[in-house]
Structure formats: structure tokens, C-alpha cells
Amino acid sequence: MAGPRRITRRAALGEVARVGGAACLAGLSLTALVSMASRADARALRPPGALPEDDFLSACVRCGLCVEACPYDTLSLAEWGDEAAVGTPFFTPRDVPCFMCKDVPCARACPTGALDREIPDIRQADMGVAVLVGHETCLNYKGLNCSICHRVCPIRNEAITLEKGEINGRAVVLPVVHSDKCTGCGTCEKHCVTGHASIRVLPRDLGLGGEGRNRAGRAT
Amino acid sequence: MIGRLDLDARQQSVAARGWWRSHKWWLLRRTSQIAAMAVFMLGPWAGIWLVRGNFASSDVLGVLPLTDPYILLQSLAAGHGLALTALVGAGLIVALYLIAGGRAYCSWVCPVNVVTDSAHWLREKTGLTRDRKLDRRTRVVILAATLLAAFLTGRIAWEFVNPVSMMQRGLITGVGLGWGLVLAVFLLDLFVARRAWCSHLCPVGAFYGVVGRASLTRVAATRRAACTDCAACFNICPEPHVIAPALKGKGSPVIRSGDCLNCGACIDSCPVDVFRMTHRFAGVEEGAAPARRRAVTPRRAPAAGPAR
Numbered sequence: 001m002a003g004p005r006r007i008t009r010r011a012a013l014g015e016v017a018r019v020g021g022a023a024c025l026a027g028l029s030l031t032a033l034v035s036m037a038s039r040a041d042a043r044a045l046r047p048p049g050a051l052p053e054d055d056f057l058s059a060c061v062r063c064g065l066c067v068e069a070c071p072y073d074t075l076s077l078a079e080w081g082d083e084a085a086v087g088t089p090f091f092t093p094r095d096v097p098c099f100m101c102k103d104v105p106c107a108r109a110c111p112t113g114a115l116d117r118e119i120p121d122i123r124q125a126d127m128g129v130a131v132l133v134g135h136e137t138c139l140n141y142k143g144l145n146c147s148i149c150h151r152v153c154p155i156r157n158e159a160i161t162l163e164k165g166e167i168n169g170r171a172v173v174l175p176v177v178h179s180d181k182c183t184g185c186g187t188c189e190k191h192c193v194t195g196h197a198s199i200r201v202l203p204r205d206l207g208l209g210g211e212g213r214n215r216a217g218r219a220t
Numbered sequence: 221m222i223g224r225l226d227l228d229a230r231q232q233s234v235a236a237r238g239w240w241r242s243h244k245w246w247l248l249r250r251t252s253q254i255a256a257m258a259v260f261m262l263g264p265w266a267g268i269w270l271v272r273g274n275f276a277s278s279d280v281l282g283v284l285p286l287t288d289p290y291i292l293l294q295s296l297a298a299g300h301g302l303a304l305t306a307l308v309g310a311g312l313i314v315a316l317y318l319i320a321g322g323r324a325y326c327s328w329v330c331p332v333n334v335v336t337d338s339a340h341w342l343r344e345k346t347g348l349t350r351d352r353k354l355d356r357r358t359r360v361v362i363l364a365a366t367l368l369a370a371f372l373t374g375r376i377a378w379e380f381v382n383p384v385s386m387m388q389r390g391l392i393t394g395v396g397l398g399w400g401l402v403l404a405v406f407l408l409d410l411f412v413a414r415r416a417w418c419s420h421l422c423p424v425g426a427f428y429g430v431v432g433r434a435s436l437t438r439v440a441a442t443r444r445a446a447c448t449d450c451a452a453c454f455n456i457c458p459e460p461h462v463i464a465p466a467l468k469g470k471g472s473p474v475i476r477s478g479d480c481l482n483c484g485a486c487i488d489s490c491p492v493d494v495f496r497m498t499h500r501f502a503g504v505e506e507g508a509a510p511a512r513r514r515a516v517t518p519r520r521a522p523a524a525g526p527a528r
Binding site: 019023026030031034037038064076113 | 263264269272273274276277278279285287288291292295298299300301303305306309357358360361362364365366367368369370372373374375376377378379380381385386389392393394396397398400
């Protein structure tokens with residue numbers, strides 16, 4: 001093993017091509033796997049102050065500092081088979097909703113900016129939006145005055161209001177969510193009395209329709 | 221079939237220097253690995269919050285931020301701008317391993333190392349010799365591939381599969397399917413190839429290996445003139461190729477390769493105290509002429525000392 005190793009240009013180029021090819025192949029396989037595995041389930045919500053999902057996955061290092069900062073054990077890091085990408089923080093409001101701490105300790109704990117640690121107020125949080133999905137199961141739609149979602153909502157009388165309506169000629173009061181006030185904390189979903197919650201928090205892009213263009217190309 | 225607790229490679233040293241001196245670095249390193257996991261586990265499991273977070277990023281005593289520089293590098297490749305806390309944390313970790321030795325992470329901190337060492341131990345004890353030869357540079361290819369994948373997907377790609385983080389998270393915050401991956405690594409090391417994961421495939425180790433090329437703390441064969449060619453160090457070393465230039469070369473006795481884990485197994489296993497844990501500027505110790513060879517029978521003639 002005396003002296004530096006001598007290699008020919010042909011051998012060097014061959015080696016570079018081989019190693020580069022292997023790296024590209026492995027990189028593309030991992031790319032395929034990652035894009036397959038990083039679709040978050042709509043039931044998994046991110047902590048308050050989270051960047052939009054795509055940016056979030058480029059920033060979150062999965063350290064769990066937000067999870068450990070949460071005083072209510074709302075958050076957990078996803079394991080394989082959970083709704084969110086493995087290792088990332090999420091919560092399932094039907095189990096434990098976000099209690100909307102005024103000082104937002106979870107977001108303040110984030111070292112990478114995946115959660116906005118400068119978030120001024122928990123009311124600016126945007127974890128999702130409550131949507132009354134069960135128009136056939138919601139007790140208020142059946143004419144009862146359940147209104148539990150309205151009563152438990154921490155942004156009382158602003159995020160959910162009760163509006164008079166009429167169904168089949170019967171006067172009813174209906175819970176109506178105001179998306180500009182709702183933070184998606186999930187307290188309503190947690191307390192909904194139906195077996196499967198009639199009101200659910202969904203990520204905003206799923207929960208709200210939106211402006212765009214219809215198929216004829218006209219703005220709607 | 222499973223007899224003595226320690227590997228055959230340590231036997232000569234145990235005979236010459238006793239059990240404790242032959243396991244000194246091994247004991248220190250296991251203590252360090254257990255302590256590193258324990259401080260992270262104390263919070264969630266016992267409510268004693270010395271450290272929050274996990275090895276990806278943590279907060280020590282509420283003042284000191286630490287961040288895994290490799291994960292941060294992927295985040296950067298994925299197009300996320302740098303956040304100050306994470307940047308400071310990653311800088312501190314890089315500085316730490318520039319002092320302690322790059323892959324000291326692997327041998328002194330990483331919990332997967334305990335798994336792969338156990339697999340290796342079982343392999344030796346049961347006489348499993350099947351060894352599908354892997355190229356040591358595979359890990360560098362995987363390292364490049366993870367950065368490419370991070371760039372293409374805009375996600376911290378390796379964290380979707382990284383068994384190292386899976387195991388840490390599993391220990392810190394609870395058990396999940398991630399343990400399957402850890403088991404896979406164990407079986408890989410046991411049945412498929414010798415030291416397959418840590419010495420051939422793991423891109424985390426490859427990353428710290430790059431840091432280790434410039435690190436201060438290094439093992440050196442400072443008394444290489446005393447070497448009896450018993451090959452105990454080569455047999456015990458997870459990266460045996462790093463030893464030869466320092467032990468048998470004519471230049472510096474320092475093991476300079478970034479692949480070296482600073483694990484001290486060579487120091488433990490050497491019956492004649494050739495190796496020292498020292499710094500990268502160490503030289504050959506004078507007066508270390510071919511020494512007393514207690515209870516050691518060299519297989520070949522001793523290597524030529526500097527006198528030749």
C-alpha cells in the first residue's frame with residue numbers, strides 16, 4: 001500500500017457514473033416512497049401555527065418539543081400507521097382537542113419554524129375548520145335544541161352561532177360555523193353527542209369550498 | 221454454544237490485562253449511550269425535565285438548543301429557510317463532534333449501535349458467517365440520495381424511514397410500528413452481512429463521518445512498535461480498514477479516517493497497549509520499543525519498528 005492509488009481516467013469516469021447512478025436511483029426510490037407516505041389523513045390536525053402542509057413537511061424535524069410543551073397531552077408524534085406522516089406532530093380532536101392556551105406553548109417551543117413561534121394570539125391559529133357534516137344526524141337539524149357545539153366552543157358566539165331556520169315546515173335552530181373565527185380546536189367535535197361526531201374539524205382546504213374556476217373556465 | 225460473554229477478539233487482552241481494562245471503553249460507551257437515552261426519557265416517563273425533545277432537536281434545561289445537523293441539511297435541501305434556533309443548535313452539535321470525533325455519535329450516543337453491536341455479538345457467538353459483502357461507500361451514496369430525495373419532494377425525506385430516529389422516538393415517547401424497522405436492522409446485521417447497518421448503509425453515520433474527517437479527538441497507535449500482529453484490533457474493529465495506515469504505516473500513528481467511531485474497541489482489545497485515545501496531532505511515543513509480550517504469542521514476526 002505504498003504510494004497514492006493510481007487510476008485511469010476511464011476507471012474514474014466509470015466509477016463516478018456508477019456511484020452517481022446508484023445515488024440517483026436510490027434518491028428516486030426514496031422520493032417515490034416519501035410522496036406516497038406523506039399524505040396526511042384529514043383526521044390528523046397539525047398544532048396551532050403550523051405552516052401549510054407541504055412547507056410543514058420540509059421544516060418539521062420531528063423532535064416532539066411541541067408535544068412535550070402541550071400541557072393537555074393533546075399532541076402526539078405520529079407512528080407508522082397513524083394518520084399523519086411518521087414522526088410528525090398531530091392531534092385527533094375527537095380524542096383530545098386543542099385547549100387553546102393563550103401563550104401557545106407548543107408553537108413557542110418549535111426550533112425550526114415549522115410552527116410559527118411568533119404567533120401573536122391563539123385565536124389566529126388555523127388548525128382547521130369545524131364543518132357540520134352530519135345534516136341528517138345532527139340533533140339540531142332534527143328539531144332538538146342540543147346545541148352542545150355552540151355551548152362548548154371556546155370562541156363563544158363568534159365561531160359558532162345559532163341561527164333560526166326551518167326544516168320541513170318546522171322551526172329549528174342550527175349551529176353555523178364562521179370560518180374566519182374558527183381556529184379548528186375541535187372542542188365541538190370532542191363534545192358532539194352523536195356516536196360519530198356530526199360536526200368535525202377538517203383541514204381548511206377540505207373543509208371549505210373556495211373560489212376557483214369552474215370547468216367552463218369561468219370564475220365562480 | 222454461547223459461552224463467554226466477551227468476544228474472542230478480547231480474549232488475549234483479558235488474559236494479559238484483566239477484564240476491566242479490556243472492557244474500559246466498552247463500559248464507558250455503553251454508560252454514555254444509556255445516559256444519553258435516559259436524560260431524554262426522564263421527562264416523558266418520570267416527569268423530570270432535564271431535556272425536552274429528542275435527538276432530532278432538543279432543549280437542554282430550557283436554555284441550550286440542540287439540533288441534528290443532518291436533518292437540518294435535509295430541511296435546507298427541501299427548501300425550508302433556516303430558523304435561528306435550529307441553526308444555533310446544529311452549529312453546537314457540529315462543534316461538539318468536531319471536538320469529540322465525528323462518529324463518536326454512532327458509538328457513544330446512538331441507540332441503534334447497541335442493537336447492531338448485539339447482533340454482531342450474537343453473530344460471533346453462534347458462528348454465523350454468512351456475509352453478503354457490501355461496499356462501505358454505499359452509505360455515502362444513500363446520504364447523497366436522501367439529500368436528492370429531500371430536494372425533489374420538498375420533505376425531510378430520510379425521516380420517513382430512518383430507523384435511528386424511529387428507535388429514539390420509540391424509547392422516548394412510546395412504542396409503535398417503528399420497532400419493526402429496528403428489528404429489521406438487527407436481523408440484517410445478524411443474518412445478512414457483518415456490521416451491515418452501521419458500517420455500510422446508515423447515512424447518519426456517513427454524515428458524521430464527514431464531520432469526523434476534521435475532528436480533534438482521535439485514536440492513535442502511539443506505541444505501534446510494540447504491536448505483536450495478533451490482529452485483535454482488526455477483529456474487533458467495526459471499520460477495520462481505518463487501522464492499517466496508522467498501525468502499519470510509516471507516517472502519523474493517528475487514525476485519521478472519518479469512518480473511525482472513536483469507540484476504543486482497539487484500545488480495549490490490544491494486549492500490549494498500542495492504542496491511545498488522544499488528539500489528531502499525536503505522534504509516535506518514543507521508548508515504545510518492542511515490549512514485554514506477556515502471554516501473547518505472535519502469529520508472525522513482529523512488525524518492523526521505526527528502527528528499520
